Amino acid sequence: MNTLGVALVGHAFMGAVHSHAWRTVGRVFDLPVRPEMVVLCGRRKDAVHEDAARFGWAEASDDWKAVLLRDDVHVVDICTPGDSHAEIATSALEAGKHVLCEKPLANSVAEAVAMAEAADRARRSGIQAMVGFNYRRVPALALARELIEQGRLGQIRHVRAQYLQDWLVDPRAPLTWRLQAERAGSGALGDLGAHLVDLAQFLVGDDIISVCGLVDTFVPERPLVDDAERTGPVTVDDAALFTARFRDGALGTFEATRYATGRKNGLRIEINGSTGSLAFDFESMNELSFHDATEPAGTAGFRRILATEPDHPYLSAWYPPGHLLGYEHTFTHQLRDLLIAIASRTTPSPDFAAGLRVQRVLDAVQRSAAHHSRWIPVEEASR
Ligand code: SOE
Numbered sequence: 001m002n003t004l005g006v007a008l009v010g011h012a013f014m015g016a017v018h019s020h021a022w023r024t025v026g027r028v029f030d031l032p033v034r035p036e037m038v039v040l041c042g043r044r045k046d047a048v049h050e051d052a053a054r055f056g057w058a059e060a061s062d063d064w065k066a067v068l069l070r071d072d073v074h075v076v077d078i079c080t081p082g083d084s085h086a087e088i089a090t091s092a093l094e095a096g097k098h099v100l101c102e103k104p105l106a107n108s109v110a111e112a113v114a115m116a117e118a119a120d121r122a123r124r125s126g127i128q129a130m131v132g133f134n135y136r137r138v139p140a141l142a143l144a145r146e147l148i149e150q151g152r153l154g155q156i157r158h159v160r161a162q163y164l165q166d167w168l169v170d171p172r173a174p175l176t177w178r179l180q181a182e183r184a185g186s187g188a189l190g191d192l193g194a195h196l197v198d199l200a201q202f203l204v205g206d207d208i209i210s211v212c213g214l215v216d217t218f219v220p221e222r223p224l225v226d227d228a229e230r231t232g233p234v235t236v237d238d239a240a241l242f243t244a245r246f247r248d249g250a251l252g253t254f255e256a257t258r259y260a261t262g263r264k265n266g267l268r269i270e271i272n273g274s275t276g277s278l279a280f281d282f283e284s285m286n287e288l289s290f291h292d293a294t295e296p297a298g299t300a301g302f303r304r305i306l307a308t309e310p311d312h313p314y315l316s317a318w319y320p321p322g323h324l325l326g327y328e329h330t331f332t333h334q335l336r337d338l339l340i341a342i343a344s345r346t347t348p349s350p351d352f353a354a355g356l357r358v359q360r361v362l363d364a365v366q367r368s369a370a371h372h373s374r375w376i377p378v379e380e381a382s383r
Contacts, residue, residue, distance in 0.1 A: 010079030105355030107185030142313035153273030164260035187236030
C-alpha cells in the first residue's frame with residue numbers, strides 16, 4: 001500500500017483536532033493509502049517539539065518552507081490563522097504537495113482567487129487541494145444532503161441558518177488573533193458565517209447569488225493577550241446577519257455571532273421545501289429532524305432520525321447504532337474523503353473553487369454592510 005507523508009502547520013486548537021484525525025483515520029477506515037504523521041510545524045520551537053510528541057508526530061520543525069523541500073512529505077495540512085493560508089497553500093501546491101486548508105480559505109477574495117488558480121494548475125499533475133469545511137462530514141448533515149438530492153424536500157423555499165457562540169460575551173475576554181482583521185480577515189462572519197454559507201450551498205446544491213448584510217462590533221476595545229492592563233482595538237465584526245437569494249429562488253437568513261449568551265456551538269440549520277423540511281442543531285449532532293409533508297396530515301410531523309445506523313454516511317466504520325459520535329469524528333471523515341480523492345486522482349469536495357465561492361459571499365456581505373445594507377450581487381463582490 002502507498003504511504004503519504006503528512007506535514008501539519010499550526011498546533012493550536014485546530015492543529016490538535018487535525019492531529020487526532022490523522023492518528024485515527026487509517027485505523028478506522030479501509031483506505032487505499034496509508035497516512036504517515038511525518039512532521040508538525042510551528043513558529044515556537046519549544047512548543048512545537050512538545051506538541052509534536054504529545055500529538056503523535058514523528059518530528060517537529062519551525063520552518064515550514066524547509067519542510068516543503070522534503071521528499072517524504074506529500075500532503076500539507078494548514079491549520080494556521082487566515083493571514084498565512086495563501087502563502088503556505090500556494091507554495092505547497094507549487095512544490096507538488098496535496099493541500100488541506102482550514103476555513104475560511106483566505107482573508108480576501110484576491111487571495112482566494114490566487115489559491116484557486118494555484119489549485120487548478122496543480123490538479124493537472126494529480127495534486128489535490130481541499131478546504132476544511134468539516135461540518136459537511138457530520139453524518140446527520142451528509143444524510144440531509146442525500147435526502148435533498150433525492151428530492152425528498154421538493155422545491156427549496158427557505159434556508160434558515162445560525163451559528164451561535166458566546167465566548168466574547170465577557171468584555172474582559174482578551175484580544176486574540178481572531179479579533180484582529182489583519183490576522184483573521186473578519187470575525188464571526190468568516191469564522192462562523194463561512195461554515196453556514198458552505199453548508200447551505202452544499203445542502204441545497206445551489207449558489208447564493210445576492211446578499212443584504214449587517215455587521216457590528218459590540219465591544220470595540222479588549223485587554224491585550226500579554227498585558228491585561230492595556231487594551232487594543234477589536235477590528236473585526238462580533239456578529240454578522242444577512243439575508244440571501246439562491247439562484248433557484250430559495251431565500252436564506254443567516255446569523256453568526258459570538259454573543260449568543262448560553263449558546264456554545266449552536267450551528268443550526270433548517271431547510272423548508274415544497275414537500276418536506278429538515279432541521280439540525282450541532283449541539284445534538286447525531287440527530288436530524290425530518291418532516292415529510294407527503295405523509296397523511298393526521299400522522300405527519302417532524303421525526304427525529306438518530307443518524308448512527310450503519311447505512312448512514314460514514315457510520316459503517318464506527319460503533320453500533322446509538323453509540324454517538326462527536327466533533328472530532330467530522331475531521332476524521334474529512335481526511336477519509338481527502339485520502340480517497342488523492343488516491344483516485346479525483347477532485348476532493350469542497351475544493352478551493354468552493355472555498356472561493358464562500359469567500360465571495362462573505363465579501364459581498366461585508367460590502368453590503370458597508371453600504372447601508374444595500375443588496376449586493378455576489379458576482380459584483382468578486383470583481
Ligand atoms: C471558533 O469560533 C471555532 O473554533 C471555529 O473556528 C471553528 O471553525 C468552529 O468549528 C468552532 O468554533
